[in-house]
Amino acid sequence: MPKCLPVIAIILALFCSGCGQRETPVEQANREQILLRANGTEPSALDPHLVTGVTEHNILVALLEGLVRPDPKTLKPLPGVAERWDISDDGRVYTFHLRDDAKWSNDDPVTAADFAFAYERILSPRLAAEYASLLYPMVNAEAFNTGKLTDFSQVGVKAIDERTLEITLNEATPYFLSLLTHYTWFPVHPPTILAHGAIDQRESRWTRPGNFVGNGPFTLEEWRVHDRIETKKNPLYWGRDDILLNGVHFLPFSNLNAEERAFRSEQIHISYAIPTHKIPPYQAAEDDALRISPYLGTYYYGFNTEKAPLDDARVRRALSLAIDREGITENITKAGQIPASHFTPPDTAGYTAEATMSLDLQANIAEAQRLLAEAGYPNGEGLRELELLYNTSESHKAIAEAIQYFWQTHLGVRVKLINQDWKVYLINRREGNFDIVRAGWIGDYNDPSTFLDLMSSWSGTNSSRWKNDDYDALIRQAAKASNPEERLALFQQAEAILMAEMPVAPIYFYVSAYLVNPAVQGWYPNILDQHPFQGIYLDPDAE
Numbered sequence: 001m002p003k004c005l006p007v008i009a010i011i012l013a014l015f016c017s018g019c020g021q022r023e024t025p026v027e028q029a030n031r032e033q034i035l036l037r038a039n040g041t042e043p044s045a046l047d048p049h050l051v052t053g054v055t056e057h058n059i060l061v062a063l064l065e066g067l068v069r070p071d072p073k074t075l076k077p078l079p080g081v082a083e084r085w086d087i088s089d090d091g092r093v094y095t096f097h098l099r100d101d102a103k104w105s106n107d108d109p110v111t112a113a114d115f116a117f118a119y120e121r122i123l124s125p126r127l128a129a130e131y132a133s134l135l136y137p138m139v140n141a142e143a144f145n146t147g148k149l150t151d152f153s154q155v156g157v158k159a160i161d162e163r164t165l166e167i168t169l170n171e172a173t174p175y176f177l178s179l180l181t182h183y184t185w186f187p188v189h190p191p192t193i194l195a196h197g198a199i200d201q202r203e204s205r206w207t208r209p210g211n212f213v214g215n216g217p218f219t220l221e222e223w224r225v226h227d228r229i230e231t232k233k234n235p236l237y238w239g240r241d242d243i244l245l246n247g248v249h250f251l252p253f254s255n256l257n258a259e260e261r262a263f264r265s266e267q268i269h270i271s272y273a274i275p276t277h278k279i280p281p282y283q284a285a286e287d288d289a290l291r292i293s294p295y296l297g298t299y300y301y302g303f304n305t306e307k308a309p310l311d312d313a314r315v316r317r318a319l320s321l322a323i324d325r326e327g328i329t330e331n332i333t334k335a336g337q338i339p340a341s342h343f344t345p346p347d348t349a350g351y352t353a354e355a356t357m358s359l360d361l362q363a364n365i366a367e368a369q370r371l372l373a374e375a376g377y378p379n380g381e382g383l384r385e386l387e388l389l390y391n392t393s394e395s396h397k398a399i400a401e402a403i404q405y406f407w408q409t410h411l412g413v414r415v416k417l418i419n420q421d422w423k424v425y426l427i428n429r430r431e432g433n434f435d436i437v438r439a440g441w442i443g444d445y446n447d448p449s450t451f452l453d454l455m456s457s458w459s460g461t462n463s464s465r466w467k468n469d470d471y472d473a474l475i476r477q478a479a480k481a482s483n484p485e486e487r488l489a490l491f492q493q494a495e496a497i498l499m500a501e502m503p504v505a506p507i508y509f510y511v512s513a514y515l516v517n518p519a520v521q522g523w524y525p526n527i528l529d530q531h532p533f534q535g536i537y538l539d540p541d542a543e
Contacts, residue, residue: 024266030519030540032246038259038272039250041392041422042226046207048183049122049129052426052461054442054529055272057183059250062231062533063214064186067096067115067165068177072532073524075446077177081110081187081215081238082165091172096165103236104189105212105219112159114187120152121193122184124200130430130460133453134184134444137173137479142458171480175349178445181530189213217243217533226252244522244537254392254421263289263515269538270523271515276334276395279513289515292335293525296345296443297510298451299337301388301403301436302464305503309383310435313501314375319436320505321368322410323403324361328507332398335513340506343498344451344491351448351488355496365410372411380412389418390438391425399507400438429463437463440510443528448491449478455498466503518542 029036040055048060069080082096102110119138122129123145135141139156143149156168169176179185192213193199196206205211212220217239218231229250233243251268253259256275263271274282274290282290303310303319310316325339338346342353358364369379377383388404390396400417407413415436420428429437441461443450453459456475457467474494481487498504512529519542522535 026266026269026517026519027540029249029269030538033244033538035245035248035270035520035536035538036268037248037250037270038253038262038268039229040252040272041254042252043229043250044423044426046212046220046223047204048186048188049118049127049131050202051183052130053422055252055422057530059229059231060183060186060216061530062216062218062248063212063220064183064188064216065237066180066183066186067098068180069534070178070181070528070530070532072522072535073526075178075181075526075528075530077181080181091174092169094167094169094176095160096167098163098165099238100163101238102215103238104215105234105236106189107236108189108191108213109162110187110215111162112165113162114190115165116157116159117190117193117199118187119155119157119185121188121199123152123155126200127202128460129184131182131184133456133459133461134179134182136458137169137171137176137179139168139170146458172482173479174484175445175447175449178447182444187215189215218248221247228252239534242534244535245533248533256394260515263517266517269517269520273395274335274513274515276332276398279334282515289517290513291516291525292511292513293529294527295510295512295529296348296446296527297440298340298343298345299399299440299507299510300340300343301505301507302439303503303505304432304435304437305464305466306432307435309375309377310386312375314371315377315383316502316505318368318371318375318411319407319413320502321357321364321371322406323505323507324406325507326359326361328399328402332402333395333508336511337508340508342495343455343504343506344448344495345443345509348443348451349447351491353495353499354492355499357499368411372413377413380414383413385414385416386435387416387418388436388438389420389425389428389434391422392419396438432463432465439463439504442510446527448488449475452478452491452494452498455503464503466501468497468501471497471501 039058043056045051065080067080067082068077071078081098081102083099084097086095122132125147132145140149140154144155158166160166192206196204209220209223217237219234221232222230232247259271260275260278262268303316305311329337329339339359341356344353346352390400404415407415457472471494474490478487478490519538519540521537521539
């Protein structure tokens with residue numbers, strides 16, 4: 001018997017070692033300094049010239065970096081690949097001086113020619129980049145993108161030498177440096193692009209793990225579709241000393257309840273959002289994990305103005321007026337969202353729209369019924385069933401069902417709801433395969449132009465396909481206006497046309513509402529909900 005004791009002791013020790021509490025993914029990630037971030041839906045792509053969503057933005061800022069980057073707290077433009085820049089006296093010519101130690105993840109130097117190549121690529125007509133219009137402040141960018149000009153050397157970007165890039169603008173653009181923090185202005189690695197196709201080829205495998213060459217703080221290590229995207233700290237990044245994380249894992253969730261459970265069970269550090277019915281319990285418990293802050297964005301429905309009966313502004317206005325916005329924010333979203341009586345969020349860089357829609361529901365319903373009858377559809381009679389397209393989300397579904405009820409009850413309008421996953425939804429939205437489409441617009445920078453330019457006829461993200469010559473003229477005049485007061489007055493006139501024509505129905509202004517584990521340090525709230533990775537780290541002892 002005594003000889004057996006050591007063996008029994010070993011067996012018992014092994015058995016008991018499995019009886020203790022297992023380390024959670026968050027606890028393991030804290031040790032390894034790996035941030036586990038829920039990131040909404042599966043990204044549509046990782047090509048900075050083809051994507052349009054916040055989901056993709058969160059990943060791309062880890063993998064790529066532009067000439068400037070935003071301050072983590074204030075979003076003020078800070079030096080990125082460009083260590084400094086000069087601005088001409090008239091505010092039109094920017095000369096960027098690139099860092100000597102800026103490198104691609106394959107050890108190639110990041111050059112001025114790489115930026116010029118990237119801008120030629122996104123502006124190439126055949127690429128059909130929806131966000132190409134963000135480069136239109138640059139001389140001849142619009143002409144090249146629309147095919148009116150075929151010689152790219154006439155576009156306002158020039159590689160003076162390997163480390164010097166010159167950008168010439170049509171007019172002085174006060175928000176230009178902030179605009180450069182958007183991924184549409186990021187460089188791409190020319191040899192990698194060309195190794196997998198032509199410069200203007202949409203379908204390409206250059207963004208796959210093993211192929212992707214970036215210049216950001218992290219490298220792409222693995223992409224398991226509908227599971228996770230794993231990144232690893234880039235040892236060649238010029239600012240690697242400010243990157244305290246060893247990696248970031250981005251996890252998609254299509255179900256917010258599952259995402260919230262994953263947060264509570266320490267599967268993730270940060271949620272992308274939170275189910276609306278879960279917000280009150282977190283607030284009641286005064287749980288510091290819940291973060292709610294202002295967010296520069298508008299949740300809206302877009303009407304396909306190329307399809308009858310939505311080509312009639314009276315029908316569009318009637319549908320918009322019949323929406324109970326206060327009911328939606330009080331009973332569905334529940335996080336302090338503001339009912340939207342206009343399109344541009346209030347106090348966007350000092351601008352608040354004067355042309356507003358009343359939130360008096362009963363008066364609005366009466367006017368909506370009058371407009372619909374005037375358009376030839378009294379009580380909805382003779383109006384075909386409309387199709388409302390939205391992407392998968394419990395919140396989008398709840399809002400769509402509520403609005404479907406409003407339209408049926410108040411106007412007699414029948415609506416069929418169509419739910420699609422993010423990638424399919426984006427394709428159909430881009431191709432106009434809808435009557436009405438759910439959409440949201442988050443400001444790319446803090447200026448009214450980021451919202452009002454969206455509805456210009458040349459905007460690739462104008463999914464309503466609305467065109468108004470007077471509106472376009474005002475937006476172009478505002479782009480040229482050097483006097484700030486004159487510029488804001490032009491925006492007021494443009495928004496008045498937008499609210500009269502109603503190609504979109506603004507529903508509410510966003511707030512950001514999500515959950516953050518106390519271990520996450522260096523994560524600051526800001527109006528664009530952007531969180532550069534410089535200075536972020538994990539402290540397992542934080543409370």
